[in-house]
Amino acid sequence: MIALRKVSVRAGGFVLRDISLEIASGSHTALMGRTGAGKTTLLEAVCGLRPVFEGQIVVGGRDVTEEPPAARGVGLVPQDGALFQHLTVREHLAFALVVRRWERDRASARVDELAGWLGLRPILDRRPAGLSGGEAQRVALGRALAFHPDILCLDEPLSALDDDTRSEICEVLTDLRRRTQVTILHITHNRREAERLADRILLLRDGSIQISPHSA
Amino acid sequence: MSDVVSRPSPQRRHPSDRVFFACLFILSGTYVLLLAATVLADAFYTTPGHLWRALQSPEIQHAIRLSLLSCTLTTILSLWVAVPVGYLMTRLRFRGQALVDALLDIPIVLPPLVIGLSLLILFQTAPLRLLERVFPVTYAVPSIILAQFMVACAFAVRTMRATFEQISPRHEQVALTLGCTRAQAFWMVVLPSARRGIVTAATLAWARALGEFGPILVFSGATRMKTEVLPTTVYLELSVGNLEAAVAVSLLMIIAAVLVLVLIRGWGLDRSLHHPF
Known part of the structure; x- marks a missing residue:
């Protein structure tokens, strides 16, 4: 579970104020909004990469606001x-x-398990320079999931992919969610992608969170 | 809709393009020829005999040893400083950064003699005169390393800044979410990604140190078998009219510089790094 309680966060000269939202455990939530609306800023605040100057962030019932x-x-x-x-x-x-x-x-077993889920076994010894866009995103997903995180934050992971690869990664995401029960917060610009993957679509508009009427 | 702007392929240039490129080729070619001609002139002026005699001279052997030692120490010191300075200047934004930025470029824009003179005056101040009683610097070997370091480090800092600017902060941020501390993210992600830049910074610092002369002449003097490095040898041999030895030593330095350039290009660094100078 993720809960943001009256969170205010600054990104350069721009401030998001009093953002509150709750995301249920195991759910997939898409966060949409115009470029510059502050979606990535909010995601960075959840990850701990951007300090919040007001409010509280709770992950899995634990207040992580001050944690690295x-x-x-x-x-x-x-x-x-x-x-x-x-x-x-x-x-x-x-x-x-x-x-x-x-x-x-234990680490080898986990790497093997992830490589199996993500179809990475044949390319385990390759470096990023030799990977396709889809392979690279599957590696990034595996890297992020390896340590059994409670939350998976996706910042437009499909935006740079072609249609076929995008569809392939959507299937991978659905499969990963089924296997791991991880809670997913997913920034996207693509409504079709959001409707296909997410249980709920949130809109960040004019500095506040709204629930999209089209949410599943 | 068709493209409004059509780009002629390189094989089918417009006549005006040909004139444009011809002018550029003439200007560029003149400079490249001038460079090649100076190296060739040195090479044809000297003979293997001159080179051999130069290498047999105890003074020149001492200068070669001192040059290699001081350049290597200067390179290590430069990297030791340039990596953190380059990283901080790239990743942090702080008050007074523009001033620090300007200060870091001082050794690049100052005339070399002025750097030597400034070091000499600095070591005339009371605290450093006290230091010199315990650890002599001026007109001794440490002064050579310090004089070389002043300039070489500035170039290493520029290179490291260009390197770190090319490494997205996202990589470190991902490493932090994966469980790294800042220090671990630096050692495990940033430094390995910057290794080519580090090699470039090291080779540039070494090459700059090898060619440094002005500050060394002022701050270290030109005492044979004591503070004589290879550029000093060229100067001393010229001053006594021994042109053959001066050219032979110059050729040795050219060979060393070419080896460094080949090393950089061999690593493919010139393609992967934007040199800021």
């Missing part, structure tokens, strides 16, 4: 994937597990 990103249990998949160019696909999937000092066998 590492302690929040939130996975992030940015628009371009932001893969680490010096690491192989396998090393990406294991990254969070190495940082958390998981035992080798």
Whole structure:
């Protein structure tokens, strides 16, 4: 569960004030809004990448407002994937597990499990430079999910993909949600994508959150 | 709708384009020829015998050793400083940043002799004169490293800034969400991504240090077998009229510089990095 309670956050010269919303555990929520409305700013606040100057952020019943990103249990998949160019696909999937000092066998099993779910087994030893757009986003998803986060934040992960790949990643997202029961907060500009994937569509408009009448 | 602006392919240039490119080629070609001609002139002026005699001279051997040692130490020091400075200047926004930015460029825009003179005056101040009683710097080997460092580090900082600017902060942010502390994100994500830039900064710092002369002459002097580096050798040999030895040592430095350039291009760094100078 994610709850934002009267959160105010600043991005450059622009301020989002008194944002409140609740996202139920295991749900997929799409956050839509015009470019510059502050969607990414809000996502960054949830991830701990942008300090909030008022209000409270609760993740899984725990107040994480003052906690660093590492302690929040939130996975992030940015628009371009932001893969680490010096690491192989396998090393990406294991990254969070190495940082958390998981035992080798346990980490290998988790990497293998994710690689199976995401269809990455044949390319585990490749580096990002040799990956297609869809493969790169699947790696970014696997990297973000490896440490069993409570929340998965997606920042327009499909916007740079062609139609076929977009459809493929939509299926992957549906499958991942079914397997992991992770709570997903998903920024998108694409209403069809939002309607296909999300239980609820929120609109960020004029600095406030509205529930879209077209929500599923 | 058809394209309004049509772009002629390189094979079918318009006559006016040909004139334009011809002018550019003439201007560029003149400069490239001038560069090639100076190197060739040095190469044809000297003989293997001159080079061999230069290499046999104890003074020149000492200068080569001192140059290699001081350049290497300068490079290590420059990287040690340039990596954090480049990172901070790229990632942080703070009050007075424009001033710090201007200060960082001072060694690049100041005449080299002025850098040497400024260092000399700095070491005449009371606290540094006290330091010199314990650890002599002026007119000693440490002054060579400091003089080289002043200039080489500024170039290394420029390179590291260009490098870090090309690495999206998103990568570090993702690493933070994956469980890294800031320091871990820096070591595990930023530094490996910047490795090519680090190699470029190191080679540039080394090459700048090798060619540094003005500040060393003023701050370290030109004492044979003591503070003589290769550019000092060229100067000293010229001043006694030994043109053959001066050219032979110059050629050694050209070879070293070319090796450094080949190293950079061999790594493919010139393609991956935008050089800010």
